[in-house]
Amino acid sequence: MTKPLLQVEGVGKRFGGFIALDGVDLTIPAGERVGLIGPNGSGKSTLVNCLSGTLVHETGTVRFEGRDLAGLGPHQRTRRGLARSFQLPRPFASLTIAENIRVPLVYAAESRRGRRLSEPEIAERIAEVLGQMGLADRARHMPCDLTQVDMRKLELARALAAEPQLLIADEAMAGLSNSEVDEIVALLIGLNEAGITVVLIEHIMRAVMQFSQRLVVLVSGRKIADGAPAEVVRHPEVERAYLGQ
Numbered sequence: 420m421t422k423p424l425l426q427v428e429g430v431g432k433r434f435g436g437f438i439a440l441d442g443v444d445l446t447i448p449a450g451e452r453v454g455l456i457g458p459n460g461s462g463k464s465t466l467v468n469c470l471s472g473t474l475v476h477e478t479g480t481v482r483f484e485g486r487d488l489a490g491l492g493p494h495q496r497t498r499r500g501l502a503r504s505f506q507l508p509r510p511f512a513s514l515t516i517a518e519n520i521r522v523p524l525v526y527a528a529e530s531r532r533g534r535r536l537s538e539p540e541i542a543e544r545i546a547e548v549l550g551q552m553g554l555a556d557r558a559r560h561m562p563c564d565l566t567q568v569d570m571r572k573l574e575l576a577r578a579l580a581a582e583p584q585l586l587i588a589d590e591a592m593a594g595l596s597n598s599e600v601d602e603i604v605a606l607l608i609g610l611n612e613a614g615i616t617v618v619l620i621e622h623i624m625r626a627v628m629q630f631s632q633r634l635v636v637l638v639s640g641r642k643i644a645d646g647a648p649a650e651v652v653r654h655p656e657v658e659r660a661y662l663g664q
């Protein structure tokens with residue numbers, strides 16, 4: 420069996436008396452494309468925040484490449500190879516698209532590679548990331564000039580610039596047209612084929628089914644299904660959660 424890249428065991432998180440995550444277990448082998456779904460408020464973003472270090476969970480462990488991430492903040496986790504993109508893109512508004520890529524590149528990728536990158540290497544890598552995300556002709560633009568779909572691509576590009584092994588894409592497609600959704604799905608599949616393990620959190624089921632090799636379902640902070648997408652969507656508890664029966 421492929422060695423797990425991410426191992427989540429018994430992760431629990433409360434907000435006051437409210438249980439947002441209730442003992443979630445999740446193992447993700449390197450190379451997989453995983454969809455994480457669940458109704459609104461089921462705990463998806465809370466789980467991602469616990470994995471990426473923006474929230475501290477009260478119970479359980481998160482291991483990445485076998486190492487416990489307890490005590491590590493978001494930036495340290497990014498440097499270890501776990502990157503995420505945000506539901507609401509947060510580019511540096513006063514920097515060009517290329518400069519927006521440069522920041523995580525210098526901060527995280529240099530640390531991951533264990534050496535400083537030369538200016539030509541940085542320029543080459545920025546061009547590569549922008550090319551991968553279909554933003555090559557936007558390098559000198561400002562974020563405010565981008566369309567919504569290009570803004571989503573920039574958000575993914577910034578995560579990608581850190582050269583992650585695991586990319587968690589949190590609702591990268593909300594509000595996009597069908598063809599734009601297809602474009603983002605194709606980009607994410609491309610990243611996976613280039614060797615990055617990708618977890619997609621998404622409400623657009625067509626995109627989830629197109630993308631996922633495996634589907635994980637959270638309901639009320641509990642994992643209720645985990646397996647082949649076609650089987651998981653037929654799971655009675657999943658149908659109940661989505662149809663509200």
Ligand SMILES: Nc1ncnc2c1ncn2[C@@H]1O[C@H](COP(=O)(O)OP(=O)(O)OP(=O)(O)O)[C@@H](O)[C@H]1O
Pocket residue numbers: 434437439457458459460461462463464465466
């Ligand atoms: N900082 C917080 N303080 C209090 N409650 C919170 C906080 N963050 C999340 N919650 C609650 O925890 C529950 C899970 O929220 P979460 O955002 O993880 O759900 P989600 O599955 O990502 O939802 P959505 O699909 O709508 O983004 C919700 O009931 C939410 O109101």
